Amino acid sequence: MNAPYSNRQWFYVKRPTSRVGSEHYELRESEISGPLAANEVVVRARYISVDPYIRIQQHERNTYDVPHPLGIVQRSGVVGEVVESASPLFAKGDWVSAYSGWQLYARCHQSELTKLDPASAPVSTALGVLGMPGRIAWFGLMEAGRPRPGDTLVVSGAAGAVGSLVAQFGKKAGCKVVGIAGGPDKCRFLLDELKLDRAVDYREHKTHKDLTSTLIEATGGVDVYFDNVGGPITDAVIPLIKRRARIVICGAISQYDGGLDTPDMGPRFLQHMLFQRATIQGVLARDYINRMDEMVAQVAPWVKSGEIVFKETFVDGFEQLPAALNSLFEGGNIGKLLVRV
Template sequence: MTTSNRRVLLAQRPTGLPTPADFRIDEGPVPDPRDGEVLLQILYLSLDPYMRGRMSAAKSYADPVEIGGVMEGGTVARVVRSRHPDFVENDIVLSHSGWQSYAVSNGEGLRKLDPSHAAVSTALGVLGMPGFTAYAGLLTIGRPKPGETVVVAAASGAVGATVGQIARIKGARAVGIAGGADKCAFVRDELGFDAVVDHRAPDFAVQLKAACPDGIDVYFENVGGHVWDVVFPLLNPFARVPVCGLIAQYNDDPAMASGPDRLPGVMRDVLTKSLTVRGFIQREFTDQRPTFYEEVGGWIREGRIKYREDIVVGLDKAPEAFIGLLQGRNFGKLVVQVAT
């Protein structure tokens, strides 16, 4: 074990897309656990779009990271020293330790992982928060029925890929939206979606309409922006729209918004089509986690759900990788390997 703890701190609040100057690498001593605590060595760090919101001081569902504070995030860690009765050295745990090499925990919120069941990095992806977001949002709010059309954007990502595959397991038709030929091929050929459309195509709207000849019954929204503009007119009466993210808009400055106010038209269609548009945070459905682990774990073992990880090696690479995530440069669930 090294004697220093490397951390990535928030140096300043970004304006628009974050830049490397918004982060600062810090070196400090490895913390020492007290009675009832464990020292964790971080093995994997999850990078997720919601972290952009934590960099802002704007009002949200969670407190922002303070200037000079460690960037927050989900992690997989190894217990390297324990003074807690429930944990022993070399236990592998899911934690929320943030962008750093080591962390101390009192055990609250830690979940032991069994490396023999699945690669431990999946606890940050398909068997973690992104997978659970897909599972709970789709089945609780989207409620897909056999034969219905389910559309999901960012379909090659951790959430979108899981949404489409679960939709097909439930007998629905899955249509993915992705950016670029490689991602579209992965969604179609590897994940088995019924159709996929490239949102970068100049005739994106025409292609999506052709891929959804009977309209859209469920749209799992995690992008917003121009994708929403194209999807919205295709929503059928009584369509359900779980909203878990708006990555295309995370870097926008609300004070700089311009253009016509389209909200009245959207609300008119919400009314006349009897649409359900429901935002959610995955922690609202915590009671479903045991079923999620059992069902999705089983589907992975059966080969009915596949996943892809985009692993970046080195904590120093986290800022650059995160900026790329917000630009759609990652391919699959983005994870930083901090240690081995």
């Protein structure tokens, strides 16, 4: 190695029971040095991803994975630059994506890296529209949601990393798209930038009945519901489904703080599935990893041509990572939230 590198790492050390914060992490400093193994690469992170699923994995019980172990660097997606390489596939200065977690520097085997082409799209999109969020937005909507021209698609968390893409893919599929989001800024984004048909600000509605009335008026009934949030918003949408509606469960961010261990109570709704012969399907991005190329082939041209808006919100500073993760649950960000380091 040409130089020792001063590394900074966020270790995950304590399970949160409600909100996550810096008290659940330890910031450690160390040095990376010594000879590289064959095909080893050192990557300097530039964009580190914070995603809602990280909070799911912090629970003590199994969810779709075993719990994230304590005492190791917080796992996450990263985009960075190659600073050292003993691999024939990567050269110094190459941009790559990796799953190397919350650390400035990582020693990676070449097989863990995907090379990025900065000329074809901003490299940060590998963590957003051309990465995991884009993948589940695309396959979740197209394969589980099965949108048809003229369908009414409702998207919760519509200003978020996944929701904002789902909403636009729905427009491309010929749907009438109603986005649900919290606050006037997000709703303006849905209408002005994403060009959705309607935006519903759930924060303006204090009761289930109010939200229901607005949703009835805005949708006229729901053919496809792409759900990122769960909880009271989903309570209001499900009774509005139409015959053979498809409900896609991509996230339940309202429940991640505590509700996964001790479920919240909510109104029962399975009778609506019966009345409407509707379908609920849970989808996870990892199930489509082997079809990443297919998604990119479809979506990258739209990104390049500007037909798809991919909004990114950047937080600067490695030390901000725990706070940035928590901010996802406060609903502050529009589009994909990234920490620039």
